[in-house]
Amino acid sequence: GAVVSQHPSRVICKSGTSVKIECRSLDFQATTMFWYRQFPKQSLMLMATSNEGSKATYEQGVEKDKFLINHASLTLSTLTVTSAHPEDSSFYICSARWRGTYEQYFGPGTRLTVT
Amino acid sequence: AQRVTQPEKLLSVFKGAPVELKCNYSYSGSPELFWYVQYSRQRLQLLLRHISRESIKGFTADLNKGETSFHLKKPFAQEEDSAMYYCAPSCSNDYKLSFGAGTTVTVRA
Numbered sequence: 229g230a231v232v233s234q235h236p237s238r239v240i241c242k243s244g245t246s247v248k249i250e251c252r253s254l255d256f257q258a259t260t261m262f263w264y265r266q267f268p269k270q271s272l273m274l275m276a277t278s279n280e281g282s283k284a285t286y287e288q289g290v291e292k293d294k295f296l297i298n299h300a301s302l303t304l305s306t307l308t309v310t311s312a313h314p315e316d317s318s319f320y321i322c323s324a325r326w327r328g329t330y331e332q333y334f335g336p337g338t339r340l341t342v343t
Numbered sequence: 344a345q346r347v348t349q350p351e352k353l354l355s356v357f358k359g360a361p362v363e364l365k366c367n368y369s370y371s372g373s374p375e376l377f378w379y380v381q382y383s384r385q386r387l388q389l390l391l392r393h394i395s396r397e398s399i400k401g402f403t404a405d406l407n408k409g410e411t412s413f414h415l416k417k418p419f420a421q422e423e424d425s426a427m428y429y430c431a432p433s434c435s436n437d438y439k440l441s442f443g444a445g446t447t448v449t450v451r452a
Contacts, residue, residue, distance in 0.1 A: 334387040
């Protein structure tokens with residue numbers, strides 16, 4: 229149980245375009261979803277926290293207009309990278325938790341390459 | 344400021360030898376503490392959490408509030424323990440995880 233999926237697993241887009249990444253909890257209702265960014269051989273950096281039905285909370289230094297997060301249902305959150313630039317190329321990982329638990333369950337990640 | 348320190352970036356041990364991964368944290372309040380593991384080409388997964396006091400795959404972690412440490416230990420390392428390990432405290436009020444830099448463990452035959 230507690231499976232989180234991400235789609236797509238890999239995406240290449242051109243500079244200036246927008247790309248959407250989906251995060252789904254497959255077998256539980258996710259009260260909260262988190263979005264992380266991971267650079268090669270580095271740790272995970274939390275970008276934002278997304279609660280169902282409310283606006284996402286962004287970490288300091290993360291541009292909310294650049295990284296649009298929507299948590300429309302208890303099983304789906306999306307991250308849209310707007311007007312992507314090569315420096316946005318990274319590995320984006322989501323995680324989810326349900327009410328009353330600390331544990332986060334992680335998706336497999338999405339590799340974004342902006343050319 | 345909240346901070347998590349994993350001083351060892353790389354750790355190499357022989358199979359059957361003990362392994363200890365250090366984690367020190369600086370947090371206000373009493374955070375919940377976790378160790379997450381990432382095996383090669385797999386997603387991040389929970390290894391163990393302090394609150395449950397479990398031993399998972401032979402690993403244990405002792406919380407020392409005085410030293411604000413949560414070191415991970417295993418008495419006899421196995422080759423399948425080769426992975427990246429992250430220490431991650433979490434505040435009780437927001438459930439966010441703060442990941443340390445991670446320690447890459449290589450267990451040699």
